[in-house]
Amino acid sequence: MRVRTGQRLQSQVCTAEFIVIKAPDAEIDLTAGGQPVVEVGADVDQGLAPDSAMMGGTALGKRYVGLSGTLEVLVTKPGAATLANAGQVLQLKAPNPLPSTD
Amino acid sequence: MSISLILEMALSATPDRVAISSPAATLTVRQFADRVDAVAQAIVEAGAGTVAYLGVNGPSFPIAIFASARAGVPVSPLNYRLGQAQLNAALDRLDRPLIIVDEALRDMVVARSSPLLATADLLTRPAKPDQDAPGWPEESAPAVLLFTSGTTSTPKTVVLRHSHLMSYVVQTVEFGSAEESDAALISVPPYHIAGVGTVLTSLYAGRRMVYLEDFSAEGWLRAARENAVTTAMLVPTMLARIVEALAGRPADLPRLRSIAYGGARMPAPVLLKALRAFPTTGFANAYGLTETSSTIAVLGPEDHREAAASDDPEVSRRLASAGRLVPGVEAEIRDPDGNPLPPGEVGELWVRGPQVSGEYLGQGSVLVDGWFPTRDRAWLDPAGFLYIEGRADDTIIRGGENIAPAEIEAVLVEHANVRDVAVVGMPDDTWGQRLIAVVVPADGAEISEEELRSWVKTRLRSSKTPDQVHVWTELPYTPTGKLLRRDIVLALASAD
Structure with a gap:
C-alpha cells in the first residue's frame, strides 16, 4: 500500500488507530498485529486472526517510526497490536525535549 | 489531520483533568468537549463561513477554536483594540462571519447583518441532543485566519490550515507530557499566534490553561501565585513590566518552571534582570511568525544557563540568539x-x-x-x-551602508541612563538616511547626547553612531510588544 501524510489508519485486529506523520515515497507493507492496516472507515475483516507475536500494544499519543525514519505514525487510539512494516516492528520515538514556548 | 484530533485524544486520555481555569469558568476536558459540541451546532445552524472572535482572553476562546474546527469553518481572532472602521474592514474580508463578541464590544459590530453570539453564551449554551455531528475537516482546510500586526505594512490575513497547526503541535510537543499539576498562564491576546498556539499545545500536552483577561504586572504575578502556574509565555514588554514591578525583589514563584518569551526583540538588560528575579525558573526564547504557525526556533533553559555562565564569547552571545530550529x-x-x-x-x-x-x-x-x-x-x-x-523593512541605508537598527539599539540600551531606545532612519540630503536615536531615560537619569554618541562610537563604528539623539518619555508599542517604528518616523517628520 501507499500512505500519505495526514492519512488515518486503523488496525483490523484491535482498537488501535493512528495517523501518518511522515510517509515514504514508496509502496509499504504496514501491519498491526501482523495483519494489514486499513483506512479509518473502511471495511474491517472480522475473520482475521492476530499474530500473537505481534501483540505488544501501541500507546495513545506515542509516535512510532520505521524505514530509517522515513515512516512515522502517531497513535490516536491505543490498541493491543504492535505496528510493523514488512515484518519490522516500528520503534517508539523518543519524547521531545523541547520546552513549552507558547 | 485536523486540530479536532487534539481534543479527541485529550478526551480519551484524561477526560476528568481540568483543561481551563479562569474566574469565568473551570472546565474539565469532558466539559470543555461538551461546550465545543454545543457551539459547533450553533456555528452550523448560523450557516457561517467563518467564525470571527472579537473578545479579550478567556475560556470562550479555546471553545471557539475547537467548535469552529468541529463545524468545519476557520476561526479568525480579531484585534479588539482596533477602531470601528478597521475592525469592519477586517470583517469584510471574511466569508459569511458568525461574530462571537464580548458584550462590551457589541456596539462595534451591531450595525452589521452578520449573526452574533455573545462570548459568555459559549460557556452556558445547551447542546441539542440527537443532532448529527459534522464530519472531520480536511487537513488541507483553513483552520485559523490571523491578521498580521501590520507594523511595517498593511495588515495581511494569514491562512493557517489544519495540517500546518497539527505539524507544529506534533513536532514540538509530546502528547500527554504534562503533569496533572501543570498550568500555563496565558496573557497574550487571542489575536496573537501564541494565543492560538497555546490552546493547541496546552490541550495536547494535558496542561491546564489559566487565563489572564487583561495584562498588568501585578495581576500576572498574583495569577501565577494563586493558580500555582508552572509555565508562561510573555512578550518582552510584558516581561519588562513584571521585572520593573518587582523592583529588584525576587518573584518568589517556586512553582514556575519556565517562562517563554518571544514576539519581539528582548533587550539584554531586561533579560538579565529577569534571570535574577526568577532564579528557579528556566527561560526559553521562542522565535516564530504568524506565517510559520508559531515557534520555529527555540533557545531553551539549558542554552540560557550555559550562555549566562560561559566565558567563551561564542557561547555567551547566545543569550541574544533565537536558538536552534x-x-x-x-x-x-x-x-x-x-x-x-x-x-x-x-x-x-x-x-x-x-x-x-x-x-x-x-x-x-x-x-x-x-x-x-x-x-x-x-x-x-x-x-x-x-x-x-x-x-528587512527596518534596515536603514546610510551612505550606502545597510544598518540594522537593532544592533545600535542593543548597544544603547546597555547604557545605565537608557531605559528604552529606538533607532530609525530619517531622510537626509547627504547620507540618504541619517540615524536618529529616540531614547527613554532611566528613572531620574539625564541624557547627554555627546555621551551616548561616543558610547556607540567606541563600541561599533562611526557610521553606526546616531547623528542625533531625541529624548522621549516613552516609545509606542503594540499591546503584543511590537515597536511601532512607523509611528516614531511620522512623529519625528512632523516635528522637523
Whole structure:
C-alpha cells in the first residue's frame, strides 16, 4: 500500500488507530498485529486472526517510526497490536525535549 | 489531520483533568468537549463561513477554536483594540462571519447583518441532543485566519490550515507530557499566534490553561501565585513590566518552571534582570511568525544557563540568539539574489517545513519551492544557533551602508541612563538616511547626547553612531510588544 501524510489508519485486529506523520515515497507493507492496516472507515475483516507475536500494544499519543525514519505514525487510539512494516516492528520515538514556548 | 484530533485524544486520555481555569469558568476536558459540541451546532445552524472572535482572553476562546474546527469553518481572532472602521474592514474580508463578541464590544459590530453570539453564551449554551455531528475537516482546510500586526505594512490575513497547526503541535510537543499539576498562564491576546498556539499545545500536552483577561504586572504575578502556574509565555514588554514591578525583589514563584518569551526583540538588560528575579525558573526564547504557525526556533533553559555562565564569547552571545530550529523546520540565509550564504553572514531568513504556511487570504501562497521568505534579516552560527537582526523593512541605508537598527539599539540600551531606545532612519540630503536615536531615560537619569554618541562610537563604528539623539518619555508599542517604528518616523517628520 501507499500512505500519505495526514492519512488515518486503523488496525483490523484491535482498537488501535493512528495517523501518518511522515510517509515514504514508496509502496509499504504496514501491519498491526501482523495483519494489514486499513483506512479509518473502511471495511474491517472480522475473520482475521492476530499474530500473537505481534501483540505488544501501541500507546495513545506515542509516535512510532520505521524505514530509517522515513515512516512515522502517531497513535490516536491505543490498541493491543504492535505496528510493523514488512515484518519490522516500528520503534517508539523518543519524547521531545523541547520546552513549552507558547 | 485536523486540530479536532487534539481534543479527541485529550478526551480519551484524561477526560476528568481540568483543561481551563479562569474566574469565568473551570472546565474539565469532558466539559470543555461538551461546550465545543454545543457551539459547533450553533456555528452550523448560523450557516457561517467563518467564525470571527472579537473578545479579550478567556475560556470562550479555546471553545471557539475547537467548535469552529468541529463545524468545519476557520476561526479568525480579531484585534479588539482596533477602531470601528478597521475592525469592519477586517470583517469584510471574511466569508459569511458568525461574530462571537464580548458584550462590551457589541456596539462595534451591531450595525452589521452578520449573526452574533455573545462570548459568555459559549460557556452556558445547551447542546441539542440527537443532532448529527459534522464530519472531520480536511487537513488541507483553513483552520485559523490571523491578521498580521501590520507594523511595517498593511495588515495581511494569514491562512493557517489544519495540517500546518497539527505539524507544529506534533513536532514540538509530546502528547500527554504534562503533569496533572501543570498550568500555563496565558496573557497574550487571542489575536496573537501564541494565543492560538497555546490552546493547541496546552490541550495536547494535558496542561491546564489559566487565563489572564487583561495584562498588568501585578495581576500576572498574583495569577501565577494563586493558580500555582508552572509555565508562561510573555512578550518582552510584558516581561519588562513584571521585572520593573518587582523592583529588584525576587518573584518568589517556586512553582514556575519556565517562562517563554518571544514576539519581539528582548533587550539584554531586561533579560538579565529577569534571570535574577526568577532564579528557579528556566527561560526559553521562542522565535516564530504568524506565517510559520508559531515557534520555529527555540533557545531553551539549558542554552540560557550555559550562555549566562560561559566565558567563551561564542557561547555567551547566545543569550541574544533565537536558538536552534525545531524538528521538521529547515532554514537558509540568502543574499538578495536568493543564493544561500555561509554561517556568520547576514541575509534574509528563508524557512521551510510542514508547519510553514506562507499563504495570505486573497493573495495566495508566497512560498518558492516550499521556502518562505520571512523578511527578517538573520544569520546562523556554525553550531546552528539563529540570530535575528530585525525586519528587512527596518534596515536603514546610510551612505550606502545597510544598518540594522537593532544592533545600535542593543548597544544603547546597555547604557545605565537608557531605559528604552529606538533607532530609525530619517531622510537626509547627504547620507540618504541619517540615524536618529529616540531614547527613554532611566528613572531620574539625564541624557547627554555627546555621551551616548561616543558610547556607540567606541563600541561599533562611526557610521553606526546616531547623528542625533531625541529624548522621549516613552516609545509606542503594540499591546503584543511590537515597536511601532512607523509611528516614531511620522512623529519625528512632523516635528522637523
